[in-house]
Amino acid sequence: MNLKHIIEAILDYRFWITDHADEEAEEDQLSFDEIYHSVLYGEIIENYPHHQPYPRCLIYGKTSQLSRFIASGIMIKKQTQLF
Template identity: 85%
Template sequence: MNIKQISDAILDYRFWITDHADEEAEEDQLSFDEIYHSVLYGEIIEDYTNHQPYPRCLIYGENFATEPIHSVWDYDQETNTAILVTVYRPDPKKWINGKIRR
């Protein structure tokens, strides 16, 4: 999986959002425009290729105000569909520059 696959799925409306991701976005006051922006201009920082039922990745990106956002995505390679599993603002006590685990 690569970030282009996720980005293309977003741009082509081939994605869906889990209830959990929707709740987390609301809790962290993140709009979906911010989340999508963070993916389109972000990078994969952790790749879980053996995750089942679909490969999964953690994407680091920034919103329009350059605040860090983490989003976790599954990617169904058979249907070319991306699934937003969860999203959150990374805790600086747990992450160095939002990209490296402490």
């Protein structure tokens, strides 16, 4: 996955948040604003390009005073393609 594509998708509201991601965020007491901030200012530290059904990556980012690892299986919509 390419961090630039993920950031562009977030800024353009071209992504989906799965029920699983919503449950994990709630369990970890993370707001989606914190997740977005972590992604926008973070870095990909692991890439899983062959993960099914979509590629995934692990993003390291900070929220407020905390460091976070965000597992990203972000589904990005660009016309009819998913990245």
